[in-house]
Amino acid sequence: MIVCHCMSITDHDIRRAVDWMRAADPQVxxxxxxxxRALGKKADCGGCLPHFVETLRACDNFEVPMQLRGLRRAMTQERHHEGRRKGN
Incomplete structure (x- = not known):
């Protein structure tokens, strides 16, 4: 099925790119x-991005590496305790 009409990207292309990237670097x-970029293309109008991301999430090899999970949460908690207090 075509996911991006502007660049002629199919769901199969996306799955192959994800598999290739994961095989090249399991922590990516x-x-x-x-x-x-792996497909040698770039987003044009952006109308496909919701379906593009949905297709990415459906890939078997699409998952955040274990050591990167919760990273955003840890970063925001770290920033919360830094800096000046409001009274200064």
Whole structure:
């Protein structure tokens, strides 16, 4: 099924790119931009991105590496305790 009409990207292309990236580096954080680059293409109008991301999430090899899970939560908690207090 075609996911991106502008660049003629199919769901099969996305799955192959994800599999290739995961095989090359098991710790890679896969993003839509990296998939476009792996396919030698770039986003044009962006209308496909919701379906593109949905297709990415459905891939068997699309998962956040274990050591990167919860990273955003840890970073925001760290920032919360830094800096000046409001009274200063």
């Amino acid at each position: 954080l896969i993003t839509p931009g990296k998939v476009y």
